[in-house]
Amino acid sequence: MxxxxxxxxxxxxxxxxxxxxxxxxxxxxxxxxxxxxxxxxxxxxxxxxxxxxxxxxxxxxxxxxxxxxxxxxxxxxxxxxxxxxxxxxxxxxxxxxxxxxxxxxxxxxxxxxxxxxxxxxxxxxxxxxxxxxxxxxxxxxxxxxxxxxxxxxxxxxxxxxxxxxxxxxxxxxxxxxxxxxxxxxxxxxxxxxxxxxxxxxxxxxxxxxxxxxxxxxxxxxxxxxxxxxxxxxxxxxxxxxxxxxxxHQTKKPDIWAARNLDLSREKNLVPVPVGIWDSGVDLPLYKGNVETGGDNAPAVIAFDLHSNLVTGPLFPIAPADQKRLPEMKNQIKGFLDLRAAVDSPEATEVKKKTSSIPQDQVKPYLEDLELFGNYAHGTHVAGIAVAGNPAARLVVGRITFDYHMIPEVPTVEQAVKDVESYKQTVAFFRARRVRVVNMSWGGDLRSIEDALEANGVGKDAADRAKTARKIFDIGRDGLLDALRSAPDILFVTAAGNSDNDVAFDEVIPSSFILPNLITVGAVDQAGDETSFTSFGKNVSVYADGFEVKSKIPGGTVMPFSGTSMASPNVANLAAKLFALDPALSPLDAAALIRDGADPSPSDSRILLMNPARSFALLKARHQK
Known part of the structure; x- marks a missing residue:
């Protein structure tokens, strides 16, 4: 795509x-x-x-x-x-x-x-x-x-x-x-x-x-x-x-446990279809939280890299790559451990590998990391979105993302096909009565220019900028129209990890302003803004996006960081509010989330989601 x-x-x-x-x-x-x-x-x-x-x-x-x-x-x-x-x-x-x-x-x-x-x-x-x-x-x-x-x-x-x-x-x-x-x-x-x-x-x-x-x-x-x-x-x-x-072995205090809203023992919950628009989900890991149709098959719509309809809730790994999945997983774990200053065997191996890697092995090594990241991403996001909510029912919208260092050449023709896939995916969610959709992905104009340059397309940078603008506008307008076509769904999207203003850089969908869209930034366990999170007037609430634990395909639990992890935390809260009160509209749920948020202890500019407070606001609403 x-x-x-x-x-x-x-x-x-x-x-x-x-x-x-x-x-x-x-x-x-x-x-x-x-x-x-x-x-x-x-x-x-x-x-x-x-x-x-x-x-x-x-x-x-x-x-x-x-x-x-x-x-x-x-x-x-x-x-x-x-x-x-x-x-x-x-x-x-x-x-x-x-x-x-x-x-x-x-x-x-x-x-x-x-x-x-x-x-x-x-x-x-x-x-x-x-x-x-x-x-x-x-x-x-x-x-x-x-x-x-x-x-x-x-x-x-x-x-x-x-x-x-x-x-x-x-x-x-x-x-x-x-x-x-x-x-x-x-x-x-x-x-x-x-x-x-x-x-x-x-x-x-x-x-x-x-x-x-x-x-x-x-x-x-x-x-x-x-x-x-x-x-x-x-x-x-x-x-x-x-x-x-x-x-300094002491860790920051964790503010999230006190804010948690766990519905595991709650009675009279209404099932809530939750859309995971991502790279795919290992659904057997979430038995009991999967939406099925009349044929008892999981609710899944999937597209390949060129926006052709395909089947399966999880990105298919080639047989040759299947054998290397344990190695890829260890590589990812090693990098994550290094970021957290954890002295593990996997971290030691990554340091050894990157310090001595021959130049001709750099490309396959980094592409393996990207491939496994894509493979694991949606499953990790889904686990965050359904945690503590027995009423959540996963509906999968699978996208295929390119993992190569030089991506395919962006074209107008492909952008038009991509738009059609957005429309089909949103229509699929609406047909399954999905209440909230998580979107932990995004794109921008400059990345199209970069892809054109990487492929040697265009006579110069100005020429590529004109081509990129045409392609970008098709995708932006098409995605915006698709989200607008579903006012009955609350869309939750990740702000991005580029430490940038999403509106200035025209990041989509996080720069969109829609009544049924919430853009989420990332903070750590203490509520402090992460160094990587994007920001701007479009980012209305922040959630935990630092070393958040969830499952990856196969069932291993790993801590990932990114606004990708913050966004499903907010989608999780929305789904719980819908489970408690199915009469809520997307605008109602969004208001409860925003009104329940409170300032970060370290920075009053940052409003942190507070599930317990949003729940209290919902109860007060019912008492009126």
Whole structure:
């Protein structure tokens, strides 16, 4: 299907460096007014010629410096011309300027950029941890220049001491997840892994077009900076952060148990069909919670990657891949354990694998992770959606998601077929009298542009933007119409895991504003906003999306993180409200969920779902 992806937070291996630089251009009274930027699509696209392979930028300083100069010139011109208020976009654009400052050995600018990104951050943990390693390295005068680093460089005792002191001074209850993520990301990165990703994802397009988009150019420059100046610090950073984790064994308090609404012993519940519009569900795991038809068959509608009707509630795994499922599961568990700083055999194996993986094995290795993530996702979501509700009856709408590093080429024809599948799926849910549907997936305009570039389609970035807009609008309008056609269903969708404003980036369906739609962000067990959750005016309620335990195919219980896990927690509450009072409309249920939510203990901006309070509001409603 075109452009949609699951919203499970798998480890983010290759994020570019992030930072911000205040725009100092055009500040005089005579300067022309900047052009307003309402969405990400309002910004111009840039294209850069590249002679040779993309990895040559890692090995040739003159070539990399020439690209850096061109990219820096365009970014500074855009910041002078456009009024960019979106903080995520500023961090991405100016994060590239940070990478360039590092490559140019400009310590003063790099330090200023690190400070300024913290001014943009609203999430308390990110405000504290952003730039932690780079700032420490830059401010300890023992190494005054990046150029002193080599492949065998190791942080001195002074660097370790300074880094440890910075971490120790931070409130652990605020930063622990960020610190653990940082530790895990360093543990899995290696030069072969990075070069293998570039070889698999970027080189095929470069071989066809001999160009780079601005996004790809920025990614390559950031990766060059990481390879030269951060990767040599791996052992020292991991040692310091591991020591910090070991010193803090206490966990955050869990606020969710006190808010729980368990209907397991409740009588007179009305069965509630619950739609799981996802990658498929291992239904035998949820016997007693499955909706069946007159032939006693499970209620399932399924589509393949090209939106053709197929059968089966769970994505079929090829026989050759079936044999490797235990290995894939261990890989996923290892990555999840690393993110949580859990010292397990699986985590040890992942560290060993990613540190020594040959470049030609990177592509199949990462595609296995994505394949298993797709395979497990819907089953995990379904378990969250039906927990504590014997009245829930699962109705499956199965989508097939692409798991390849280079996805299929997006086309208008495929977008039209996708829209038809949305309409059929929603009609199927309505025919089965589904009351609430969970949608833990989404897509955006830029991902279509990325897919076009990855396949070498289009003469330049601007040309791809026009094609992507046409394709995206077909899918967006079709999905919006499908949801509007079912006012009798409450749709619950995940906000996304890109730490972005869903409206500005035009993420669908989480940017939709509909009376029968709730968009959900993710917090952790203490109610603190996760570092990954997307946000914006469209995100009305937050739920637990951090290391949430549920079953995967076969029955193993695993903790997954992502807004994918937060969304079915809200769908779970909606289904319970419908089971208690089937006369509720979708608008009634949505109001009870929103009105029952209360501010996070750490941030009043974040409204947390509170099932117990929503239940109390329902009881009060009945007493009137």
């Amino acid at each position: 075109t452009n949609f992806r699951l919203l499970l937070l798998l480890p983010l291996l290759l994020l570019p460096l992030a930072s911000c630089k205040k725009n100092e251009a055009a500040t005089s009274a005579q300067a022309p007014a900047k052009k307003a930027v309402h969405t990400l699509d309002d910004l111009p696209r840039h294209t850069y010629p590249l002679d040779g392979k993309a990895v040559s930028l890692f090995d040739s300083a003159p070539k990399a410096n020439a690209l850096a100069d061109a990219v820096q010139k365009d970014i500074e011109a855009d910041l002078a011309t456009y009024d960019v208020e979106d903080t995520t976009t500023l961090k991405k654009l100016k994060g590239t300027l940070l990478a360039i400052a590092i490559l140019k050995d400009d310590t003063e600018t790099a330090l200023r950029l690190i400070r300024e990104i913290r001014d943009l951050e609203t999430k308390p943990s990110a405000k504290l941890v952003t730039g932690l390693v780079s700032e420490t390295r830059l401010t300890v005068g023992q190494v005054s220049s990046y150029s002193q680093m080599g492949p065998n460089f190791s942080l001195s005792a002074a660097f370790r001491e300074a880094l440890a002191a910075k971490v120790a001074a931070m409130p652990w209850n605020v930063v622990q997840a960020e610190v653990k993520d940082l530790k895990g990301s360093f543990e899995i990165r290696s030069e072969n892994l990075i070069r293998g990703v570039v070889e698999s994802e970027i080189e095929p397009a470069v071989a066809k077009t001999h160009t780079l988009s601005a996004d790809t150019a920025a990614r390559l420059l950031s990766l060059r900076a990481f390879l030269l100046y951060s990767l040599p610090l791996k052992a020292d950073v991991v040692a310091v952060l591991s020591d910090a984790v070991a010193k």
